[in-house]
Amino acid sequence: QSALTQPASVSGSPGQSITISCTGTSSDVGGYKYVSWYQQHQGKAPKLMIYDVSTRPSGVSNRFSGSKSGNTASLTISGLQAEDEADYYCNSYTSRGTLVFGRGTKLTVL
Amino acid sequence: DVQLLESGGGLVQPGGSLRLSCAASGFTFSHYAMNWVRQAPGKGLEWVSLVLGGGSRTEYADSVKGRFTISRENSKNTLYLQMNSLGAEDTAVYFCAKDGSGSDVSPYYFDHWGQGIPVTVSS
Numbered sequence: 483q484s485a486l487t488q489p490a491s492v493s494g495s496p497g498q499s500i501t502i503s504c505t506g507t508s509s510d511v512g513g514y515k516y517v518s519w520y521q522q523h524q525g526k527a528p529k530l531m532i533y534d535v536s537t538r539p540s541g542v543s544n545r546f547s548g549s550k551s552g553n554t555a556s557l558t559i560s561g562l563q564a565e566d567e568a569d570y571y572c573n574s575y576t577s578r579g580t581l582v583f584g585r586g587t588k589l590t591v592l
Numbered sequence: 593d594v595q596l597l598e599s600g601g602g603l604v605q606p607g608g609s610l611r612l613s614c615a616a617s618g619f620t621f622s623h624y625a626m627n628w629v630r631q632a633p634g635k636g637l638e639w640v641s642l643v644l645g646g647g648s649r650t651e652y653a654d655s656v657k658g659r660f661t662i663s664r665e666n667s668k669n670t671l672y673l674q675m676n677s678l679g680a681e682d683t684a685v686y687f688c689a690k691d692g693s694g695s696d697v698s699p700y701y702f703d704h705w706g707q708g709i710p711v712t713v714s715s
């Protein structure tokens with residue numbers, strides 16, 4: 483199972499919006515509503531930010547939103563804050579009944 | 593509060609074996625699928641394995657299939673990962689992660705994570 487494709491890095495200034503893409507195939511991202519996103523600060527465990535493509539868990543800021551079109555899912559962070567600087571990973575259920583992560587995107591807040 | 597606490601990591605020689613444990617609390621353990629996820633030094637997250645709540649189904653990443661075995665002991669609220677024929681490519685921090693969906697078909701996302709336990713394969 484190949485990792486999902488994410489940009490290696492994105493950046494934005496405080497207050498701006500950024501979008502991170504996550505591209506897979508019809509056997510994973512495109513075939514199911516089970517795309518999730520995780521935030522990981524250096525040396526910490528990942529934190530769930532979005533599940534089922536666009537659902538925010540309780541406690542996650544509404545500045546984080548998710549969407550999907552075809553085989554590509556996206557995470558948008560609006561009103562960027564310094565604390566958003568972290569690595570972000572997408573994940574999808576697959577037709578093999580397994581799960582697969584994206585390669586990860588490093589977000590830099592300028 | 594949900595807590596997941598991994599143990600059993602450490603230094604092992606190439607070709608050796610190690611068993612990781614994950615002690616769970618704060619939720620009805622048997623009702624949720626559980627997963628192992630790993631992260632090699634400086635690299636991204638890699639899903640490793642899953643087991644459904646009742647243990648009826650397990651799945652593995654191709655990179656560990658045939659070498660790793662996931663299991664659970666619901667009476668002890670504990671998840672395990674038996675790792676055999678270890679190689680340098682298995683060096684990573686291993687996280688246990690709880691399924692958030694509550695589905696009895698498959699885990700679909702990870703809502704709680706342990707703090708991770710390092711495994712180093714080296715001679």
